[in-house]
Amino acid sequence: MERLKTKLPGMSLDNPIMPASGTFGFGFDYVDYYDLNILGSIITKAVTGNQRFGNPTPRIAEVSSGMLNAIGLQNLGAQKSLNEFAKLNEIYHKKVIANVAGSSIQEYVDVIKQLNHVENIGAYEINISCPNVKEGGIAFGSRIDLAEEVTRACKNASTKPVYIKLSPNVTDIVAIAKAVEKAGADAISLINTVVGMKIDVKTRKPVLSNLVGGLSGPAIKPIAIRMVYQVYQAVKIPIIGMGGIQDAKDVLEFLLAGASAVCVGTANLIDPKRCHTIINDLEKTLDEYGFETIASCIGAAHEKRNHSM
Numbered sequence: 001m002e003r004l005k006t007k008l009p010g011m012s013l014d015n016p017i018m019p020a021s022g023t024f025g026f027g028f029d030y031v032d033y034y035d036l037n038i039l040g041s042i043i044t045k046a047v048t049g050n051q052r053f054g055n056p057t058p059r060i061a062e063v064s065s066g067m068l069n070a071i072g073l074q075n076l077g078a079q080k081s082l083n084e085f086a087k088l089n090e091i092y093h094k095k096v097i098a099n100v101a102g103s104s105i106q107e108y109v110d111v112i113k114q115l116n117h118v119e120n121i122g123a124y125e126i127n128i129s130c131p132n133v134k135e136g137g138i139a140f141g142s143r144i145d146l147a148e149e150v151t152r153a154c155k156n157a158s159t160k161p162v163y164i165k166l167s168p169n170v171t172d173i174v175a176i177a178k179a180v181e182k183a184g185a186d187a188i189s190l191i192n193t194v195v196g197m198k199i200d201v202k203t204r205k206p207v208l209s210n211l212v213g214g215l216s217g218p219a220i221k222p223i224a225i226r227m228v229y230q231v232y233q234a235v236k237i238p239i240i241g242m243g244g245i246q247d248a249k250d251v252l253e254f255l256l257a258g259a260s261a262v263c264v265g266t267a268n269l270i271d272p273k274r275c276h277t278i279i280n281d282l283e284k285t286l287d288e289y290g291f292e293t294i295a296s297c298i299g300a301a302h303e304k305r306n307h308s309m
Contacts (some may be wrong), residue, residue: 003207003293004282006040006261008238009186010120010161011095013040013261016251016294017279018267020123020242021046021099021165025229026084027092030268034276036092043263045127046082046101049110051077056208061198061207066217066244067167067266068196070210073101073130078114085118095122103133105150109157116159125240126154128180129167129192141167141192144179151183163240165189167229170222179245188231189240189263191224218244225257230298232258248281252289255297 004015019027021134027036036042054074054271061068064218074080088096098121102108108126115121128141140146147164154162164180166173168191177188193214198207224243231241241259244265245251254262267274282294291297 006294009259015040015279016261017275018043019268019275020263023265026088030272031091033272038279041097043097044099046073046075046099046127047078047081048073048075048101049078049107049112056209058209063198066215066219068198068213068215070213071209078111081165089120096120097123097125099125101127101130105153108150109153112154112157120269123161123163124158124162125165127165127190135174139167142170144175147176147178148179148183151180151185155184161186163187163189165192167192169195173227174230174234181235187238191227191243194220204215220244225253228257229260248278248285252285256301258299260298
């Protein structure tokens, strides 16, 4: 299906659909539902330097048109995750994107250096929504100087393209996007979850043990579309769009706003075959709205602009 193909720095995708980090693990729980090789790529669960057990429960709550999560980056750590990438390589025969997280710049660098030799990793997605312990818990992505610093450090450590995943919990998303582009980012992923809270009216207490969590699902799609649109106008590097995608029409909306590829997140938790369904519906959706290829959709809501890969 040539018409569904798209490109990201260092990667050629058969279609623009990828599961979002944190909603798909390493894909092993989904192999009974469909052949994972239909996916454009897989963005893996976050990898940190050491094993993390995450936040105490309850750490997930349903809300109107979405869900809150405060998982806390539970993962095996970089060294043990090497086995996960090896196992995934046996069932998924394309390059994957490894999500990297950390609480210090050195942790990001250390994780990247441990993963650089993994052949089935095609790029890194750097989660800069993480709290920087040396700056009193402020997120790396909430301040221009910190966003630039972590981006530059990751680029210097990496032998693969580096995509920076931006937090929407900022005053000016365009300023952050331009900063990471300046620091060498090869692409931008947006958006991460929006900070939210749910209170139990019976107990009169917040539902999540962490008090606040990340809001995902259809509720955040208009925010995500707006930010993709704005960032596309401001940078020259490709964008991976995400936030509330449920169907192929949602995918088209992100492409029109300026995304070159997209991630499906919360929808995977509702319907484990959702990515498969969306991919199968893509050609019909292109036909319905008069587009010949995925490439012709990208940024079509704007004046034409040349991408740099």
